[in-house]
Amino acid sequence: MQQIINFIIxxxxxxxxxxxxxxxxxxxxxxHSFHRSKFISxxxxxxxxxxxxxxxxxxxxDLKTENKILIEENYKLRNLLFNQTENNLDSVIVDSSFYSKEFKFTPASLIKNSFSSTNNSLLVDKGEKDGVKEDFGVITSKGLIGIIDNTSNSYSRVVSILSTKSKINAQLKKTNHFGTLLWNGDSHEIVQLMDVPKIAPVQIGDTVITGGRSTIFPKGIYIGTITSFQVDNAEDFYEINIKLFNDMTNIGHVYIVENLKIKELINLEK
Amino acid sequence: MNSVVATNIARFIALVLVQVLVFNHINFLGYINPYIYILFIILYPVKNNRTLFIFLAFLLGLCVDIFSDSGGVHAAASVSVAFLRPGFLKSVFGALYEHQTIKFSNIDIVPKVSYIAFLTVVHHFILFSLEIFNFSKIILVAQKTLFSSIFTIIICILVTIIFTRKS
Known part of the structure; x- marks a missing residue:
């Protein structure tokens, strides 16, 4: 015993x-696992x-760039609003029970950005008291940002798509061929789309959007354009490099996406 | 004695804040960041309570980890460097370093640079191997270690020169 104590001392x-x-x-x-430690956050x-x-x-x-982004978004939305065909305009549905609201958006500001390590995480200024929970999506007007993985009372942490752990369902815009969006850790402008079947008509310059298969993001959020692609070793699937629409180094305001039907979807899949 | 404790507490807080608010966002050439918080470990008094020193280094790394959401990589790197520091001191300043009173403000530039360089490279190597955590990307680890170390060493030396009281 004495020796053990001596050894320890x-x-x-x-x-x-x-x-x-x-x-x-x-x-x-x-x-390094997707749902990370709750203590170090x-x-x-x-x-x-x-x-x-x-x-x-x-x-x-960066108020100037933020204003520019807002004006661009307003321009896009105004185009949508005033260029609708007249058929749509004169038959306005008033009964709210026809609408089934699926996604709820909460605006938030990004207060910490990071893009230089291999597992980047961001911080937004909305938390549990604003109704934000784990596994909500985060987007900007231009495209995809990431998924919330940890929340406190008034802040939440976001796993960026620039993270080797993030896996998001994505598809080609012109056809419905889908794959998994990953990041190999090299460049903060380029992400990878894997597991797209070889039969898909992939071309450089094509747009990639989120697929509706995840319970987190609505279908059709823009991600980026294809810059290059190749067939993988087994010669069954494409490996596609995608240039992001978002400049991940300069993000100001974001929207947090909540899927209001997530419980129903999960129950159905059981 | 009290002034030493106060200086070190102030240095601890200042370095963590400067690291997480300024130096984590430099991203020179896309990914190169200096990690100057290890100045705390470099400049900690040579005659010390080693147990306390190791614990403080762990705390320092953990603080940086909490701010930068990196698990425990900074804590692991800092605690190893703090544990190995007597070895670095011995190899640079000779075996009898404990008996001389080394003051970091009045040592020559050559041993100072080599001491800082040793410590930085080891720290960064542990840091990036744990952060990337993938043997097949050893080249990326080496590349990040090399470039970030150069950046860190330069800034550490500049900071020590700028903040030295002239005698």
């Missing part, structure tokens, strides 16, 4: 080092608060 620094190293190693391993009130107050100051610096 003699090697206490090494044992402490080993203990702390193992703790941080476990945290690292946990962070910047969506807590201290780091979220610090990021938020810094964001309050720095947001003035």
């Amino acid at each position: 003699r090697n206490k620094n090494f044992l402490l080092f080993l203990l702390l190293f193992i703790i941080s190693f476990i945290l690292t391993v946990q962070s 910047s969506a807590n009130f201290l780091s979220g608060g610090i990021y938020n107050s810094v964001h309050n100051i720095s947001q003035y610096l």
Whole structure:
């Protein structure tokens, strides 16, 4: 017994080092699975608060680009509104029971961005008290951003599509051939679309949108255009490189997407 | 004694904040960031309570991890470097470094640079191998280690020169 205690006292620094190293190693391993550790998250009130107050100051610096993005979006929506055919305009449905609202959008600001590591995560300034929960989608007016994976009272963390763990269902716009959207960690402008069957008519310049097969995103959110493609080793599927519409280095305002029918869908799939 | 404790506490907080608010967002050439918070480990007094030092290094890394959502990679890298620091000191300043009173403000530039470089490269290598966590991407690890280390070393030396009190 005496010897054991002596050993511990003699090697206490090494044992402490080993203990702390193992703790941080476990945290690292946990962070590499999709649903990450709940303890080490910047969506807590201290780091979220610090990021938020810094964001309050720095947001003035890119007001100009934000305005431009808003005007572009308004222009697009106005085009949709006034270029409808007259048939649609004169038969306005008033009965609200005809509508089945499927998706709910919440506007939010991005207060922390990151795109240089292999598993990037972002922070937005809406949390549980605004009704935001895990597995909600995050988009901008131009395209896809990511999926929320951790929330605190007033902040939530988003797994960016620039993360080697993120897997999102996507499809070609012109046909319904779908695949999985992944990121190989190389460039923050290019993501990869895997598992598209070889029979699909893939061409450079084609647009890729989200497929309706996930319960997170509505169908038809723009992702990017195809820059290059090749057939994989087994010669059955395409591996497609996609240039994102979003500039992931410069994101200001985002929308959080909630699928209101998610319970129904999950029940159905059981 | 009290001033040493106060300086180190202030340095700890200042370095974490500067790291997460400024240096994590530099992204030079897309992915190169300096990790200057290891200045705390570099400049920690040589005559110290080693147990406390290792624990503080862990805390430092964990703080950076919480802010940058990276699991425990910074904590692991910092705690290993803190544990290995006596080895670095011995190899750079000689075996008797403990008996001399090393003051980081008045040592020559060559041992200073090599000491900082040793520590930085080891730290960054552990950091990026854990962050990428994939043996098949060892080239990417080496590349990131090399470029980020150069950046970190330059900034660390600049900071130590700028913030040294002139005697």
